[in-house]
Amino acid sequence: MFDRYLIDAASLHNTGPLDAPTGFAFAAKLGYYRGLGLSMIEELNVSIDGEALPRAAVRFDEGNGPLTLDEMETAYDRRWAFGAPATISVDLPGGFPEGEHTLSLQQKLRISYMPFPSFNFDQKVVKVAA
Incomplete structure (x- = not known):
């Protein structure tokens, strides 16, 4: 439903x-x-050009x-409130x-009234601003 809004492409930067x-x-x-309590966010999977990055590397x-x-x-x-950006x-x-690459984010969420997890996915072609 809100999948196309998951990634803010303009915010991408190196650290x-x-x-x-x-x-x-x-x-x-x-x-x-x-919105959800953070303990209900089961996964945040990040990948570049289809290559998954290690779970331990994500904050x-x-x-x-x-x-x-x-x-x-x-x-x-x-808690992560609806509409609030997180880093x-x-x-x-x-x-x-x-250069340009495809950045993907998949969220696996545990919703209290659903008998199965909710998966949300977004991908954008992005480039780090020079």
Whole structure:
């Protein structure tokens, strides 16, 4: 439903030193209309050109400090509100590759009243601003 709004392509940037980036980050929105506790976000899968990046490399920050995906499992007091951008950062030596590439994000969400997880997916052709 809101899948096409998950990735904010204009927010993509490298992280770390300019001459030796250590990763990249982008803003993302939740693909569910009510907001969710962070412990209900089961997966945030990030890939570049169809190549999945390691789960351990992904961090999430809704504005209260970054968490690993494992830490999110027990973040019972934190919430991602609908429409609120959060920062997803990924450790990737050298940063986001030069040129245009397809950035993908899949969210696997546990919704309390649904007997199966909700999967939300977005992909955009992006390029790090020079």
